[in-house]
Amino acid sequence: MPQATGRVTIKVDGEVLRSREGASLQTGGIVRTPLTTDQGKVYYTEATQPSAITATLLHTADTDVVGFRSKRDVTVSFETDTGAGWAVANAFVTEAGEISGGEFTVSLAGPPANRTV
Secondary structure, three states: OOOOOOOEEEEEOOEEOOEOOOOEEEOOEEEEEEEEOOOOOEEEEEEEEOEEEEEEEEOOOOOOHHHHHOOEEEEEEEEEOOOOEEEEEEEEEEEEOOOEOOEEEEEEEEOOOEEOO
16 A cells, blocks of 8 residues: 655754654745736746745754754755655755744755655
């Protein structure tokens, strides 16, 4: 029976993040915006959308939220339990949120992701 993605492992420069269920990846790439004329013709413009990774991480005594927030020019790997994976080179942290209930949310962005598997 085919397997659907359930769990993911996120690594930043090889370090595995202690992520909770619900992490997400927007692979980025070319997005097209439609433009219509009064004559009924449809055109489009293209723009590059950055990749985006969002995850909720566990906070422990050795978690350095401030240090994590300063990460830039890192390689992020997003690996699924189905074997599919993506990498984002030259990524950076856009947000490392507040600590609440033993966890905090992080967001990273970068150039469009590349499929690794």
